Amino acid sequence: MRATQLRLSGFKSFVEPTEIPIEDGLTGVVGPNGCGKSNILDALCWVMGEASYKNMRAKSMEDIIFSGTALRPAHNHAEATLVIDNSDHKARAPYRDTDTIEVTRRIERDSGSSYSINGRPVLAREARVLFADMIGGAHSPFLVHQGRIAQLISASPKERRILLDQAA
Amino acid sequence: MRATQLRLSGFKSFVEPTEIPIEDGLTGVVGPNGCGKSNILDALCWVMGEASYKNMRAKSMEDIIFSGTALRPAHNHAEATLVIDNSDHKARAPYRDTDTIEVTRRIERDSGSSYSINGRPVLAREARVLFADMIGGAHSPFLVHQGRIAQLISASPKERRILLDQAA
Amino acid sequence: GRERLRQAFEVVDKNFSEIFTRLFGGGTAHLRLLEVEENEEEEKKGGEGESKDEAAEAAKPKESKDVLEAGLEIMARPPGKRLQSLGLLSGGEQTLTALALIFAVFLANAPPLCVLDEADAPLDDINVERFCRLIRDVCKTSGSRILVITHHPLTMARTDRLFGVTMQERGISRLVSVDLQSDGGIREREEQQAV
Amino acid sequence: GRERLRQAFEVVDKNFSEIFTRLFGGGTAHLRLLEVEENEEEEKKGGEGESKDEAAEAAKPKESKDVLEAGLEIMARPPGKRLQSLGLLSGGEQTLTALALIFAVFLANAPPLCVLDEADAPLDDINVERFCRLIRDVCKTSGSRILVITHHPLTMARTDRLFGVTMQERGISRLVSVDLQSDGGIREREEQQAV
Numbered sequence: 094m095r096a097t098q099l100r101l102s103g104f105k106s107f108v109e110p111t112e113i114p115i116e117d118g119l120t121g122v123v124g125p126n127g128c129g130k131s132n133i134l135d136a137l138c139w140v141m142g143e144a145s146y147k148n149m150r151a152k153s154m155e156d157i158i159f160s161g162t163a164l165r166p167a168h169n170h171a172e173a174t175l176v177i178d179n180s181d182h183k184a185r186a187p188y189r190d191t192d193t194i195e196v197t198r199r200i201e202r203d204s205g206s207s208y209s210i211n212g213r214p215v216l217a218r219e220a221r222v223l224f225a226d227m228i229g230g231a232h233s234p235f236l237v238h239q240g241r242i243a244q245l246i247s248a249s250p251k252e253r254r255i256l257l258d259q260a261a
Numbered sequence: 262m263r264a265t266q267l268r269l270s271g272f273k274s275f276v277e278p279t280e281i282p283i284e285d286g287l288t289g290v291v292g293p294n295g296c297g298k299s300n301i302l303d304a305l306c307w308v309m310g311e312a313s314y315k316n317m318r319a320k321s322m323e324d325i326i327f328s329g330t331a332l333r334p335a336h337n338h339a340e341a342t343l344v345i346d347n348s349d350h351k352a353r354a355p356y357r358d359t360d361t362i363e364v365t366r367r368i369e370r371d372s373g374s375s376y377s378i379n380g381r382p383v384l385a386r387e388a389r390v391l392f393a394d395m396i397g398g399a400h401s402p403f404l405v406h407q408g409r410i411a412q413l414i415s416a417s418p419k420e421r422r423i424l425l426d427q428a429a
Numbered sequence: 430g431r432e433r434l435r436q437a438f439e440v441v442d443k444n445f446s447e448i449f450t451r452l453f454g455g456g457t458a459h460l461r462l463l464e465v466e467e468n469e470e471e472e473k474k475g476g477e478g479e480s481k482d483e484a485a486e487a488a489k490p491k492e493s494k495d496v497l498e499a500g501l502e503i504m505a506r507p508p509g510k511r512l513q514s515l516g517l518l519s520g521g522e523q524t525l526t527a528l529a530l531i532f533a534v535f536l537a538n539a540p541p542l543c544v545l546d547e548a549d550a551p552l553d554d555i556n557v558e559r560f561c562r563l564i565r566d567v568c569k570t571s572g573s574r575i576l577v578i579t580h581h582p583l584t585m586a587r588t589d590r591l592f593g594v595t596m597q598e599r600g601i602s603r604l605v606s607v608d609l610q611s612d613g614g615i616r617e618r619e620e621q622q623a624v
Numbered sequence: 625g626r627e628r629l630r631q632a633f634e635v636v637d638k639n640f641s642e643i644f645t646r647l648f649g650g651g652t653a654h655l656r657l658l659e660v661e662e663n664e665e666e667e668k669k670g671g672e673g674e675s676k677d678e679a680a681e682a683a684k685p686k687e688s689k690d691v692l693e694a695g696l697e698i699m700a701r702p703p704g705k706r707l708q709s710l711g712l713l714s715g716g717e718q719t720l721t722a723l724a725l726i727f728a729v730f731l732a733n734a735p736p737l738c739v740l741d742e743a744d745a746p747l748d749d750i751n752v753e754r755f756c757r758l759i760r761d762v763c764k765t766s767g768s769r770i771l772v773i774t775h776h777p778l779t780m781a782r783t784d785r786l787f788g789v790t791m792q793e794r795g796i797s798r799l800v801s802v803d804l805q806s807d808g809g810i811r812e813r814e815e816q817q818a819v
């Protein structure tokens with residue numbers, strides 16, 4: 094399985110529909126302070142089922158919906174889609190034989206989040222389980238947030254155990 | 262009042278007696294990872310009366326005593342002295358008329374810390390009060406530890422109040 | 430006590446807003462003294478900036494009844510952006526805002542010493558330059574002493590002098606005087622002990 | 625379950641020690657599976673490295689009775705230094721140790737995606753180079769995809785491609801393709817949308 098593209102719309106500062114290609118090898122993401130780089134990682138965790146607004150650096154989950162600028166009004170919904178290439182058929186049932194899996198999360202002000210896989214509405218649990226197999230889910234040790242690289246060192250031995258589970 | 266020099270001996274990786282001059286203007290401190298730069302800031306906070314080993318990045322206060330290398334044995338005591346130029350006579354009584362104030366803290370394994378000012382043994386309180394006037398003490402907002410610059414932002418409004426007290 | 434604190438607040442608030450605008454090249458920021466119990470309320474609702482109507486909100490700061498008990502609120506708005514809770518600011522923006530607050534207090538009452546340990550690490554090059562210009566100016570106006578621990582060549586180039594810490598003998602720290610080379614590298618001066 | 629976990633532990637421990645020595649240019653490091661209640665004990669006493677007699681301690685790891693309940697201990701010793709508790713390692717040393725552990729697991733079971741947000745910020749130039757060489761090699765051997773968010777020119781120069789995020793319209797993020805100039809600066813490619 095390979096992640097191939099992240100699509101955002103109305104998510105934090107990415108108000109315009111944006112396609113972020115994910116390609117083989119090492120891709121650098123650069124730009125001035127405050128331009129939206131870490132928002133991309135937030136969007137990845139969010140679409141994978143992140144349930145806590147604290148991990149979105151927000152005070153409520155609705156804070157991730159585009160809240161306007163000096164010139165543009167706020168939006169009322171946000172959406173993110175992660176496209177997965179499953180041509181190696183490693184995804185768990187019922188997606189084993191599907192070549193491309195598109196997981197979408199959408200949030201509307203005052204009415205919460207909803208998930209869909211390849212256009213079919215699903216429960217949050219189903220999306221989370223799919224990602225838990227792939228990469229360890231929204232709290233994966235391979236998604237290292239800004240300023241938190243040395244967290245593993247100060248974590249307790251018990252918390253570090255999750256890493257081993259990922260290797261097994 | 263001006264701090265003019267920090268003297269270390271047996272403090273963390275500074276096993277040899279070391280004099281660190283503190284001069285007017287902007288002084289840069291550089292060196293590879295792990296060479297001992299942050300240990301200098303630890304020594305400053307320690308001599309000003311830091312009571313918690315956690316703020317020394319240690320598991321016990323004795324961890325700040327030189328613990329040896331592959332080639333050298335551990336030491337049994339550590340010492341730090343901060344030299345203060347009080348020629349503007351702003352220090353509180355009984356130091357108002359003393360031109361130079363040297364505050365020393367010393368720790369011995371298994372017997373704790375002791376303080377002295379200009380060679381005269383004093384209680385920890387006396388040294389701490391002197392520094393509280395000068396710079397706000399070991400927890401001064403002007404001693405910004407590595408990785409903690411944005412702590413003021415995530416602190417509660419009540420915790421930030423200390424800053425105002427410093428300005429008054 | 431109360432009068433002094435109120436005066437200190439006015440000075441720090443003014444400094445904060447000036448330094449913030451300078452560091453961000455625009456935008457606005459200011460401080461508020463809030464009732465403590467009101468603070469807890471604000472924090473829960475998302476306080477520091479939930480309101481869309483920024484101008485009105487700022488105009489009527491809920492002055493705390495007892496200044497001595499109040500907490501310090503920060504309102505910060507980078508240029509062209511809406512007022513948002515501080516947690517939504519980026520790593521670099523939070524660092525600049527914290528620096529603006531620290532130096533707002535510094536200018537109100539200069540300490541005999543200030544140490545910044547890799548405060549420039551989250552900043553891009555443009556903001557490192559602004560940070561350096563700020564601390565150089567602060568040093569000049571207050572005659573204070575600032576130590577900056579850094580790995581950033583731009584910051585090294587802006588200091589009055591550089592000290593190197595080396596571990597030529599593994600595990601043992603020593604201080605040496607260093608000079609910045611034209612290519613940004615660091616070279617030890619001949620004499621081993623710092624001047 | 626138990627057998628698989630034990631095998632995974634052996635592989636990760638071997639990887640960890642190899643990557644650590646490579647990142648630090650020497651030194652030793654390894655992992656231990658410890659009884660949970662013993663862990664709490666160790667943490668209080670200062671566990672991870674309090675012992676002066678490093679070789680003996682390491683030789684008899686207190687294997688946990690039930691692997692499934694065990695916690696993961698880290699023993700890390702930079703070159704020429706004594707084994708000490710992880711908290712005494714410097715900011716850069718902790719970052720390198722954490723990276724060694726993350727990639728030890730990565731090589732045992734490569735994830736479809738990995739994102740590192742300014743993991744190079746605490747590192748000096750020599751360690752940034754080592755970090756870059758590691759992630760390039762990991763990418764090549766596992767065919768995996770790694771995104772690195774960075775302000776560091778050395779890291780930018782080591783990537784296969786660069787994406788810029790700009791806020792030409794204030795407060796609005798857009799993706800653009802960028803090229804690294806010979807002087808380390810970044811220039812936007814003509815077409816506005818990322819390829």
Ligand SMILES: Nc1ncnc2c1ncn2[C@@H]1O[C@H](COP(=O)(O)OP(=O)(O)OP(=O)(O)O)[C@@H](O)[C@H]1O
Pocket residue numbers: 104105106124125126127128129130131132133156157158159160161239507510513517518519520521522551795
């Ligand atoms: N809901 C939202 N609507 C609009 N803008 C938002 C929203 N949430 C966050 N932002 C904006 O996103 C910006 C932060 O972006 P981000 O943290 O990704 O920056 P960054 O590129 O990582 O910067 P740095 O290099 O400083 O870490 C903030 O300035 C904030 O105003």
Ligand SMILES: Nc1ncnc2c1ncn2[C@@H]1O[C@H](COP(=O)(O)OP(=O)(O)OP(=O)(O)O)[C@@H](O)[C@H]1O
Pocket residue numbers: 272273274292293294295296297298299300301324325326327328329407600702705708712713714715716717746
């Ligand atoms: N009691 C001690 N005895 C001997 N060495 C010690 C002691 N305490 C800490 N150290 C050593 O000091 C080193 C850390 O120093 P410090 O944190 O000052 O590095 P630094 O120069 O700030 O590095 P970085 O650039 O990575 O932040 C560690 O490698 C540790 O082994």
Ligand SMILES: [Mg+2]
Pocket residue numbers: 130131239519520521741
């Ligand atoms: Mg960021």
Ligand SMILES: [Mg+2]
Pocket residue numbers: 298299407546714715716
């Ligand atoms: Mg350091």
